[in-house]
Amino acid sequence: MSTQVNQAVQSKQVELVSRPEGMPTSDNFRLNQVSIAPIEEGEILVRNEWMSVDPYMRGRMKEGDSYVPPFRIDEPLEGGCVGRVVESKNDRFAEGDLVLGNQGWREYWKSDGEGVQKIDPELGSPQAFLGVLGMTGMTAWVGLKRIANLRSGDTVFVSAASGAVGSIVAQIAKANQCTVIGSAGKESKIEWLRDKAGIESVINYKKTKNLSDELARLAPNGIDVYFDNVGGDHLEAALEQMNDFGRIAACGMISTYNATEAPSAPRNLFRVIAKRIRMQGFIVRDHMDDYEEFISDVSSLIRSDQIVWEETVTEGLENAPKAFIGLFEGDNLGKSLVRIS
Amino acid sequence: MSTQVNQAVQSKQVELVSRPEGMPTSDNFRLNQVSIAPIEEGEILVRNEWMSVDPYMRGRMKEGDSYVPPFRIDEPLEGGCVGRVVESKNDRFAEGDLVLGNQGWREYWKSDGEGVQKIDPELGSPQAFLGVLGMTGMTAWVGLKRIANLRSGDTVFVSAASGAVGSIVAQIAKANQCTVIGSAGKESKIEWLRDKAGIESVINYKKTKNLSDELARLAPNGIDVYFDNVGGDHLEAALEQMNDFGRIAACGMISTYNATEAPSAPRNLFRVIAKRIRMQGFIVRDHMDDYEEFISDVSSLIRSDQIVWEETVTEGLENAPKAFIGLFEGDNLGKSLVRIS
Numbered sequence: 108m109s110t111q112v113n114q115a116v117q118s119k120q121v122e123l124v125s126r127p128e129g130m131p132t133s134d135n136f137r138l139n140q141v142s143i144a145p146i147e148e149g150e151i152l153v154r155n156e157w158m159s160v161d162p163y164m165r166g167r168m169k170e171g172d173s174y175v176p177p178f179r180i181d182e183p184l185e186g187g188c189v190g191r192v193v194e195s196k197n198d199r200f201a202e203g204d205l206v207l208g209n210q211g212w213r214e215y216w217k218s219d220g221e222g223v224q225k226i227d228p229e230l231g232s233p234q235a236f237l238g239v240l241g242m243t244g245m246t247a248w249v250g251l252k253r254i255a256n257l258r259s260g261d262t263v264f265v266s267a268a269s270g271a272v273g274s275i276v277a278q279i280a281k282a283n284q285c286t287v288i289g290s291a292g293k294e295s296k297i298e299w300l301r302d303k304a305g306i307e308s309v310i311n312y313k314k315t316k317n318l319s320d321e322l323a324r325l326a327p328n329g330i331d332v333y334f335d336n337v338g339g340d341h342l343e344a345a346l347e348q349m350n351d352f353g354r355i356a357a358c359g360m361i362s363t364y365n366a367t368e369a370p371s372a373p374r375n376l377f378r379v380i381a382k383r384i385r386m387q388g389f390i391v392r393d394h395m396d397d398y399e400e401f402i403s404d405v406s407s408l409i410r411s412d413q414i415v416w417e418e419t420v421t422e423g424l425e426n427a428p429k430a431f432i433g434l435f436e437g438d439n440l441g442k443s444l445v446r447i448s
Numbered sequence: 449m450s451t452q453v454n455q456a457v458q459s460k461q462v463e464l465v466s467r468p469e470g471m472p473t474s475d476n477f478r479l480n481q482v483s484i485a486p487i488e489e490g491e492i493l494v495r496n497e498w499m500s501v502d503p504y505m506r507g508r509m510k511e512g513d514s515y516v517p518p519f520r521i522d523e524p525l526e527g528g529c530v531g532r533v534v535e536s537k538n539d540r541f542a543e544g545d546l547v548l549g550n551q552g553w554r555e556y557w558k559s560d561g562e563g564v565q566k567i568d569p570e571l572g573s574p575q576a577f578l579g580v581l582g583m584t585g586m587t588a589w590v591g592l593k594r595i596a597n598l599r600s601g602d603t604v605f606v607s608a609a610s611g612a613v614g615s616i617v618a619q620i621a622k623a624n625q626c627t628v629i630g631s632a633g634k635e636s637k638i639e640w641l642r643d644k645a646g647i648e649s650v651i652n653y654k655k656t657k658n659l660s661d662e663l664a665r666l667a668p669n670g671i672d673v674y675f676d677n678v679g680g681d682h683l684e685a686a687l688e689q690m691n692d693f694g695r696i697a698a699c700g701m702i703s704t705y706n707a708t709e710a711p712s713a714p715r716n717l718f719r720v721i722a723k724r725i726r727m728q729g730f731i732v733r734d735h736m737d738d739y740e741e742f743i744s745d746v747s748s749l750i751r752s753d754q755i756v757w758e759e760t761v762t763e764g765l766e767n768a769p770k771a772f773i774g775l776f777e778g779d780n781l782g783k784s785l786v787r788i789s
Binding site: 166338342357358359360363369370371373374375376377378379380381382383384385386387388389390393 | 507679683698699700701704710711712714715716717718719720721722723724725726727728729730731734
């Protein structure tokens with residue numbers, strides 16, 4: 108039973124005021140304060156502590172252009188968040204519970220509990236459930252295990268390899284006795300991959316004249332699996348260097364998200380025929396039945412120090428747009444998070 | 449036992465004299481006459497009656513750019529052929545047997561019998577084994593059954609729908625209770641599809657302003673399977689109109705084969721992610737274990753008049769280059785063949 112006075116709560120939230128054209132700017136967002144009515148029987152009130160910013164959110168800022176409904180103008184954005192139950196009229200939740208939800212970009216939210224998941228603090232830090240133990244880590248796992256059918260001994264290429272998903276992909280592949288080649292665009296990221304994640308073969312794509320040639324040099328026997336986070340020139344280089352019957356897990360194409368002109372590459376898509384390549388797009392939430400297996404697999408890799416990760420933390424809800432925009436500027440190492448309180 | 453005099457045979461053959469840049473021309477080919485030494489124990493001598501010209505041969509004219517070794521300069525080209533055994537020192541074959549081989553583009557060839565298949569004239573005409581009952585028909589069948597996992601009720605789009613492969617694809621899909629939409633570039637082809645093959649929904653892509661819009665009009669519920677023979681703008685339109693979890697059987701991309709500049713389309717490959725599309729390249733000869741099932745399936749459809757086909761026949765070996773070049777000029781309806789003798 109709640110001991111709080113059952114009254115409206117003032118809550119700050121970040122709203123979308125206009126749809127970005129090209130690269131999003133702070134003008135596309137607004138910080139607003141709203142009043143949240145008291146919860147009713149069966150509901151909980153949650154105060155957010157962490158929220159996730161992810162590249163896929165760019166798709167939801169477009170009109171009807173992604174697999175989930177677009178964000179609405181003058182409404183708060185949404186996304187993965189971890190918060191604490193501050194009031195509960197729902198038997199499944201108690202005050203003080205840490206929960207995972209999808210109402211990021213705001214201080215407080217209420218819910219009837221549907222789609223809200225209690226977090227076991229024994230398994231990891233609260234924010235890990237937005238990263239390695241959450242949809243981010245599961246995206247890496249599903250792409251390798253369910254889409255690319257990763258096999259021990261495969262040569263795996265992953266783009267954006269120091270990013271939230273890419274860094275987990277690289278390490279899961281390595282733990283499965285695969286040869287791993289990554290790409291990243293900053294020396295600090297390459298150092299992290301080498302020194303912390305144990306990935307030796309990393310291409311600095313901003314310093315490489317010919318991505319395909321560099322890939323050929325690092326993978327003289329060809330690529331069996333390409334985990335694509337980038338699209339465009341990375342996909343083209345991967346197609347060029349893939350082996351017969353190679354598999355491409357199409358997870359993201361960040362190179363195209365802010366494009367104002369239609370992207371032209373890859374210019375060598377015909378390679379899929381002669382090489383019998385399978386390219387398959389996926390979205391993690393189609394695979395939620397595998398959640399327990401994912402947690403078991405990845406927790407075990409974490410315990411044996413085969414997966415490490417980084418967090419790039421932005422302080423304060425008001426800075427969430429900046430954190431989001433930074434995803435496209437190559438600012439983040441590992442998982443980008445906003446600490447809300 | 450052979451009753452022929454065991455002497456050398458004079459044989460005309462078409463050789464590749466230079467690798468085409470862009471569209472092939474007659475200058476890339478030469479008709480030559482060579483002497484074939486008498487066969488030895490275990491061998492057969494075959495006189496070709498029919499040969500196949502196929503778009504995939506364009507790939508073999510490039511230097512190391514396809515899944516089979518490139519054709520060699522100053523050597524005869526190769527490809528599917530049907531001929532009659534005129535002399536045999538091999539127990540598996542008798543004089544007069546009709547056989548299927550891969551030594552087209554010439555009058556005579558000899559072989560130890562490996563990879564040579566006797567033809568059962570009861571099943572169909574000799575040249576049908578280069579078309580509907582041969583690799584052409586099996587390409588259609590494998591693409592639908594083994595790659596696209598065709599299901600009854602699917603909406604199927606096939607490009608180059610009046611071509612050798614496309615026309616069989618359209619009819620196999622229709623026989624499997626699918627809604628079929630085809631594309632072709634000539635009114636005579638569209639008439640054939642409608643009047644002979646029973647495919648009502650055909651786009652004349654040369655007269656259509658917006659292929660994607662036209663596809664949307666003909667497939668208001670979206671496309672489940674795209675059988676791609678063309679690539680480029682057709683693939684782009686298909687990606688635009690595909691349903692979630694759609695499958696693309698990547699069989700050919702004829703729009704790119706003679707390109708001297710890199711193709712710009714598809715510009716919307718990112719659709720594979722949100723729509724969870726699986727795009728898979730294939731080559732029929734990976735699937736030869738399924739040959740009996742294919743023959744059984746397709747023979748049955750032929751007997752029940754659910755598959756009809758056309759042949760575009762060019763007379764004379766010396767005209768084989770012209771027949772081949774015609775493949776890229778939209779000349780052919782159905783299977784392109786050259787009658788050699």
